[in-house]
Amino acid sequence: MVGTGEGGAAAADAVLLGFVRAVRAAGVEASTERAYAFLRAVDVLRPGVRADVYWAGRATLCGGHDDLERYERVFAAYFGPSGESARPVVRHAPPPRLRLVTRDAPAGSRAPGEGEPAGPPTATLASATEVLRHRDVGELDAAERAHLHRLLAAFALSGQTRRSARRRPARRGDVDPRRTVRELLRRGGEPARLRRHARVDRPRRVVLLVDVSGSMAPYADALLRFAHAAVRGGRTEVFTIGTRLTRVTRELSHRDPDLAMAALAAAVPDWRGGTRLGELLREFLNRWGQRGMARGAVVVLLSDGWERDDPELLGAQMRRLHGLAHRVIWANPRKARPGYAPLAAGMAAALPSVDDFVEGHSLAALERLAAVVRGAEAEGVSVARVRGAERA
Structure with a gap:
C-alpha cells in the first residue's frame, strides 16, 4: 500500500505513468x-476508483477508434x-495485479445531505504490476509469470516508418x-481544382532472431511471447536460433498465445x-x-551472445547484416546485471556492427526495446548507442 500525502501521490503517479508506458508499448500513440x-x-476525478x-485514460x-481495443486489453x-470479486475462489494463488483502494474522507468534509465526499477521495495504489x-x-x-504473460499479450511492435x-x-x-x-475532361475542359497526392508512410519490416539455447532458457518463453505479440501486429518475421535456424512466424500467427507457444514448441x-x-546468422x-x-528492415537479435563456434565468423556475418538492414538492435538479458561487460567472445565480435545495445531482462526493458524499434528514443529511452550513424 502507498500511504497518503506527497509520498503517496508520487507513488500513485508512478503507477499511472507505468500504465501509460504499457499503453504506449501496445501501440497507442500516447x-x-x-x-x-x-x-x-x-x-x-477519483484516483482510487477503477471506473x-x-x-480518464480512455478519454485522454x-x-x-483503432486505439480502443489496445487500451481495453x-x-x-x-x-x-x-468483476474478479464475483468469480469463484480458486485453489491456487491468484496472479498479482494492481489494486485500487479508496479511503473515505473524514465525515466533516462531506456537504450536508450528500453521500459522496466534496472533493476527490484519498487514494492509495498498491501496484504489484x-x-x-x-x-x-x-x-x-x-x-x-502468468501475470507477465497477460501483459506481454498487450504488446505491439512496429518498425520505424519509411x-x-x-x-x-x-x-x-x-x-x-x-x-x-x-x-478537366470530366468537366468538359472547364478549369478545375488541382488534384494532389503524397507518398505513403509505412512501417519497416521487423525481423526477430530469438536465442533458445540453454543459457537463454530462463528468458526464452517471455521473449517468444513478446515475439508473438509482434507477429500479431503484422510485418514481423521471427526465427529461433540455437543449434538450428527455425522460421516460426507461421506458428506464432495463432491469435491465442498459448496455442501459438504450443505450436512453436512442436516446431x-x-x-x-x-x-x-x-553459422546460423550466415544461414539466415x-x-x-x-x-x-x-x-x-529493423533486425533485432535477442541473445546473451554466448558463441560456441568461431567468434570471427559471427563478426563477419554481423557486418553483412549491418550492410543490409536499416538498423541492427541487440537485446541482451545479461546486460542488466551489476558489473556486466560484453566480454563474451561472440558479444564482443558482434558489437561493432550493432546500432543499439539494450537490455532484455524485464517487462520494462522490453517496453524500451519496442520504443527503440520504432525509433522513439526521444521519449526517455535509455540505450547504449554503439554506432550513431543512421542509414536510409
Missing part, C-alpha cells in the same frame, strides 16, 4: 501531452479484469497530373541446446536476408 492530461483527469481511472490517451492486464515491470524474468514464480514509393490522394503535396487531367527441435550464432542471410527480408 504522447507526453496525453500522459499529462491523463494525470490531471485522474486527479480531478474513473478507466474513463486514445486518439482514435492493456487496462485489463494492468489493473486486472473487472509496477513492481513486476522491473523484475528479472528469470526470477519470477508461476503466478508472476517513405513508400506509392502515393495516395492528399490535400497537400505534389500535383497529381493524371487525376487533374481526368477532372523447434533445439530447445536448450548449444549456440551457433555465426543466405536463405532469407540477402534475398530481401533483411533489406531496409
Whole structure:
C-alpha cells in the first residue's frame, strides 16, 4: 500500500505513468501531452476508483477508434479484469495485479445531505504490476509469470516508418497530373481544382532472431511471447536460433498465445541446446536476408551472445547484416546485471556492427526495446548507442 500525502501521490503517479508506458508499448500513440492530461483527469476525478481511472485514460490517451481495443486489453492486464470479486475462489494463488483502494474522507468534509465526499477521495495504489515491470524474468514464480504473460499479450511492435514509393490522394503535396487531367475532361475542359497526392508512410519490416539455447532458457518463453505479440501486429518475421535456424512466424500467427507457444514448441527441435550464432546468422542471410527480408528492415537479435563456434565468423556475418538492414538492435538479458561487460567472445565480435545495445531482462526493458524499434528514443529511452550513424 502507498500511504497518503506527497509520498503517496508520487507513488500513485508512478503507477499511472507505468500504465501509460504499457499503453504506449501496445501501440497507442500516447504522447507526453496525453500522459499529462491523463494525470490531471485522474486527479480531478477519483484516483482510487477503477471506473474513473478507466474513463480518464480512455478519454485522454486514445486518439482514435483503432486505439480502443489496445487500451481495453492493456487496462485489463494492468489493473486486472473487472468483476474478479464475483468469480469463484480458486485453489491456487491468484496472479498479482494492481489494486485500487479508496479511503473515505473524514465525515466533516462531506456537504450536508450528500453521500459522496466534496472533493476527490484519498487514494492509495498498491501496484504489484509496477513492481513486476522491473523484475528479472528469470526470477519470477508461476503466478508472476502468468501475470507477465497477460501483459506481454498487450504488446505491439512496429518498425520505424519509411517513405513508400506509392502515393495516395492528399490535400497537400505534389500535383497529381493524371487525376487533374481526368477532372478537366470530366468537366468538359472547364478549369478545375488541382488534384494532389503524397507518398505513403509505412512501417519497416521487423525481423526477430530469438536465442533458445540453454543459457537463454530462463528468458526464452517471455521473449517468444513478446515475439508473438509482434507477429500479431503484422510485418514481423521471427526465427529461433540455437543449434538450428527455425522460421516460426507461421506458428506464432495463432491469435491465442498459448496455442501459438504450443505450436512453436512442436516446431523447434533445439530447445536448450548449444549456440551457433555465426553459422546460423550466415544461414539466415543466405536463405532469407540477402534475398530481401533483411533489406531496409529493423533486425533485432535477442541473445546473451554466448558463441560456441568461431567468434570471427559471427563478426563477419554481423557486418553483412549491418550492410543490409536499416538498423541492427541487440537485446541482451545479461546486460542488466551489476558489473556486466560484453566480454563474451561472440558479444564482443558482434558489437561493432550493432546500432543499439539494450537490455532484455524485464517487462520494462522490453517496453524500451519496442520504443527503440520504432525509433522513439526521444521519449526517455535509455540505450547504449554503439554506432550513431543512421542509414536510409
